[in-house]
Amino acid sequence: MPKISIEDLRKIKEQQLNKMSVRAGHHRAKITVHMGTCGIAAGAREIMTLFRDIIGEKDIADIILTNSGCAGLCAKEPMITVELEGSAPVKYVLLDKTKAKRIFDEHVMEGKVVEDYALAIGSETMAT
Amino acid sequence: MCASPFYRMQLMMCAGTGCIASGSLDVRDALERELQKRNLQDEVQIIMTGCNGFCAMGPLVVVYPDGIFYNQVKPEHAPLIVEEHVLKGRVVQDLLFKEEATKTRVPLMKDIGFFGLQRLIVLRNRGLIDAESIDEYIARDGYAALAKCLQEMTPEQVIEEVKKAGLRGRGGGGFPTGLKWEECRRYDSFPKFTICNGDEGDPGAFMDRSVMEGDPHSVLEGMAISGYAIGANQGYIYVRAEYPLAIQRLEKAIHDAREYGVLGKNIFNSGFDFDIGIAPGAGAFVCGESTALMYSIEGKRGMPRIKPPRSAEAGLWNQPTNLNNVETFANLNPIILNGGDWFASIGTEGSKGTKVFALTGAINNVGLVEVPMGTSLKTLIFDIGGGIPKKRKFKAAQIGGPSGGCIPNGMEDVEIDYESLQGVGAMMGSGGVVVMDDMTCMVDTAKFFTNFSVDESCGKCTPCREGLKAMYDKLTDICEGRGQEGDVEFLIELGNHVNNTSHCGLGKSAANPVLSTIRYFRDEYDAHIRDKHCPALVCPELIDFEVMADKCKMCGACFKACPSNAIVWEKKKVAWIDREKCTKCRTCIQTCKFGAIR
Numbered sequence: 001m002p003k004i005s006i007e008d009l010r011k012i013k014e015q016q017l018n019k020m021s022v023r024a025g026h027h028r029a030k031i032t033v034h035m036g037t038c039g040i041a042a043g044a045r046e047i048m049t050l051f052r053d054i055i056g057e058k059d060i061a062d063i064i065l066t067n068s069g070c071a072g073l074c075a076k077e078p079m080i081t082v083e084l085e086g087s088a089p090v091k092y093v094l095l096d097k098t099k100a101k102r103i104f105d106e107h108v109m110e111g112k113v114v115e116d117y118a119l120a121i122g123s124e125t126m127a128t
Numbered sequence: 129m130c131a132s133p134f135y136r137m138q139l140m141m142c143a144g145t146g147c148i149a150s151g152s153l154d155v156r157d158a159l160e161r162e163l164q165k166r167n168l169q170d171e172v173q174i175i176m177t178g179c180n181g182f183c184a185m186g187p188l189v190v191v192y193p194d195g196i197f198y199n200q201v202k203p204e205h206a207p208l209i210v211e212e213h214v215l216k217g218r219v220v221q222d223l224l225f226k227e228e229a230t231k232t233r234v235p236l237m238k239d240i241g242f243f244g245l246q247r248l249i250v251l252r253n254r255g256l257i258d259a260e261s262i263d264e265y266i267a268r269d270g271y272a273a274l275a276k277c278l279q280e281m282t283p284e285q286v287i288e289e290v291k292k293a294g295l296r297g298r299g300g301g302g303f304p305t306g307l308k309w310e311e312c313r314r315y316d317s318f319p320k321f322t323i324c325n326g327d328e329g330d331p332g333a334f335m336d337r338s339v340m341e342g343d344p345h346s347v348l349e350g351m352a353i354s355g356y357a358i359g360a361n362q363g364y365i366y367v368r369a370e371y372p373l374a375i376q377r378l379e380k381a382i383h384d385a386r387e388y389g390v391l392g393k394n395i396f397n398s399g400f401d402f403d404i405g406i407a408p409g410a411g412a413f414v415c416g417e418s419t420a421l422m423y424s425i426e427g428k429r430g431m432p433r434i435k436p437p438r439s440a441e442a443g444l445w446n447q448p449t450n451l452n453n454v455e456t457f458a459n460l461n462p463i464i465l466n467g468g469d470w471f472a473s474i475g476t477e478g479s480k481g482t483k484v485f486a487l488t489g490a491i492n493n494v495g496l497v498e499v500p501m502g503t504s505l506k507t508l509i510f511d512i513g514g515g516i517p518k519k520r521k522f523k524a525a526q527i528g529g530p531s532g533g534c535i536p537n538g539m540e541d542v543e544i545d546y547e548s549l550q551g552v553g554a555m556m557g558s559g560g561v562v563v564m565d566d567m568t569c570m571v572d573t574a575k576f577f578t579n580f581s582v583d584e585s586c587g588k589c590t591p592c593r594e595g596l597k598a599m600y601d602k603l604t605d606i607c608e609g610r611g612q613e614g615d616v617e618f619l620i621e622l623g624n625h626v627n628n629t630s631h632c633g634l635g636k637s638a639a640n641p642v643l644s645t646i647r648y649f650r651d652e653y654d655a656h657i658r659d660k661h662c663p664a665l666v667c668p669e670l671i672d673f674e675v676m677a678d679k680c681k682m683c684g685a686c687f688k689a690c691p692s693n694a695i696v697w698e699k700k701k702v703a704w705i706d707r708e709k710c711t712k713c714r715t716c717i718q719t720c721k722f723g724a725i726r
Contacts, residue, residue, distance in 0.1 A: 003388065003389030004388045004389055004390070005396060005397065006275045006279060006396050009266060009272060012263055012267070013266050013267050013269070015263075016263045016264055016266060017267045020256075020264065020267055022135060022136070022138045022192045022193045023138055023140070023192040023256060035215060035216050035217055036216060037216075040215070040216075048136070051136075052134045052136055053134075056133055064136075065134070065136040066136065066137070066193055066194065066217065067136075067215070067217035069216050069217050069218045
């Protein structure tokens with residue numbers, strides 16, 4: 001390892017923070033891949049892998065990629081939910097890798113909802 | 129597969145001594161196996177952190193990004209966590225923390241009372257970084273304070289900032305750190321040294337250990353800053369050999385810091401040289417005393433010497449030396465980065481910042497906590513500590529280990545800061561808090577701590593060497609039924625002599641446990657001496673081992689529990705203890721739910 005300068009200290013901090021962003025608690029966008037048994041059977045793992053590859057390749061730090069259980073609409077799996085900071089979550093249905101890629105480019109990166117694949121905007125009402 | 133895998137999930141596992149002892153490494157191996165089985169090893173990362181603080185509930189796994197807190201995880205839970213949570217995104221309910229008071233399960237770490245009420249400065253990185261990664265320390269502003277000192281501040285300004293912060297020594301004495309540095313800087317004799325006192329020896333204390341294990345770089349950085357401030361180029365960490373994990377992580381940290389050049393020659397091109405060595409101690413309590421510690425580093429027998437000259441003038445190898453505690457050093461990075469005023473805004477008038485406490489004894493949430501100075505003992509024990517187990521009553525808390533004193537039930541509103549604790553006859557000490565319930569005998573407790581001090585006395589001065597032994601013998605007499613009228617007065621007189629005439633800090637405070645238990649629990653001493661009875665039913669010689677017929681519910685629990693078959697019992701009949709067979713092991717007393725045995 002070479003000796004580092006104060007400038008290097010900042011660089012290491014930035015690089016490392018990217019890798020630690022999962023623990024930070026704040027993020028610009030959150031993608032939830034629904035991975036119940038139904039979702040996994042319909043190919044949710046492939047979509048998860050696709051997102052991971054894109055995020056890893058582009059080294060994006062402010063996106064949280066996570067999974068959750070069955071969303072209840074098993075017939076329309078694979079499903080994902082995209083939530084940009086400050087706006088309502090959007091659910092997408094009947095996805096494949098091509099569609100998922102488009103959603104990532106247009107919605108996650110540029111903030112435009114891909115209406116062609118969207119099921120609904122907003123989350124379900126919770127019983128209290 | 130992409131070049132650098134993007135981990136969508138990180139499992140932070142505690143790898144402090146406590147969790148390792150309860151099996152966290154086995155859990156890690158099991159989780160790794162399960163992840164590999166499902167080909168998830170590139171999606172999910174396992175990170176071993178330093179002590180999380182919640183030692184009672186270990187092994188611990190915190191899952192990010194969700195912040196879900198799993199406790200008491202065993203290797204056989206690994207398939208469940210991976211299958212349910214990692215793969216399907218469903219939280220494993222059974223492994224969530226259960227709040228004792230409400231009996232509800234709490235999924236999120238931040239919602240758990242134990243964590244929610246703490247304020248972390250010293251422990252700022254706990255559970256959040258890999259304990260062995262310098263890069264992760266840097267990501268959390270590590271070494272930025274050292275850089276700031278070297279680039280923008282003169283040594284005098286650094287000292288001024290620490291004085292402004294009002295930081296006081298966290299090892300027990302509470303001497304203002306800034307003043308100590310200022311004095312050491314004044315002496316024009318080189319080389320100078322700065323030493324980190326990691327000789328944590330109080331029974332029930334593990335604050336410094338956790339900091340050295342979990343965030344070793346924060347100690348190194350603090351030491352480098354102090355070196356710059358006083359004009360020292362060499363530091364030593366005195367750490368006891370009983371802390372192998374702390375030594376191992378410190379060694380790794382020093383190695384990595386040298387590789388990066390944040391230790392060594394010409395740090396950040398500033399012309400400042402600083403390096404650190406580890407001096408392992410053999411674990412003598414007296415070596416926590418500054419002058420004894422320095423003799424020990426020099427290879428001599430660890431015994432205190434007469435002051436003055438103070439260490440700041442003539443310390444290690446008779447050169448000007450600064451000595452601070454582990455926790456004091458760990459406070460420096462945030463003080464330099466956020467400013468002394470920020471630090472001084474936390475805490476009370478005379479005690480600034482936070483204090484780390486090790487909660488042990490009869491308390492639900494055994495562990496490591498950090499709270500602002502001025503927090504009440506009540507908050508510490510009941511809100512953060514979760515209260516006393518098994519619905520027993522709080523009796524007293526021993527603060528400051530064998531040098532401290534006890535704070536009894538009824539005084540738990542006392543605020544924890546240097547002055548308030550001294551006012552009630554205890555002391556801050558290094559921060560060990562031993563909580564005692566109503567099954568604890570205070571005479572026995574005083575005897576325990578006195579025995580510790582007798583063992584650890586170096587023997588140099590008579591009051592400590594002989595006085596403590598005489599006190600211990602008297603306490604033993606009282607506990608074994610040979611107590612006489614006047615014994616308590618004898619203990620008070622001798623205790624005051626020991627405290628007033630001993631040579632070093634160990635002896636000067638060694639009688640505190642006896643004096644403070646007499647102050648608050650005189651009636652218990654009297655019961656031992658006059659009634660030959662131990663009210664808490666601890667001292668075997670002073671227990672009758674009789675079943676009280678009016679209280680006995682005839683359940684037979686004692687009969688089943690007795691290991692020496694000394695209890696005679698039949699259904700619907702009061703139990704009876706055969707003294708011939710009884711070995712006074714107290715199993716029946718601990719078993720009886722109705723308090724029917726005296």
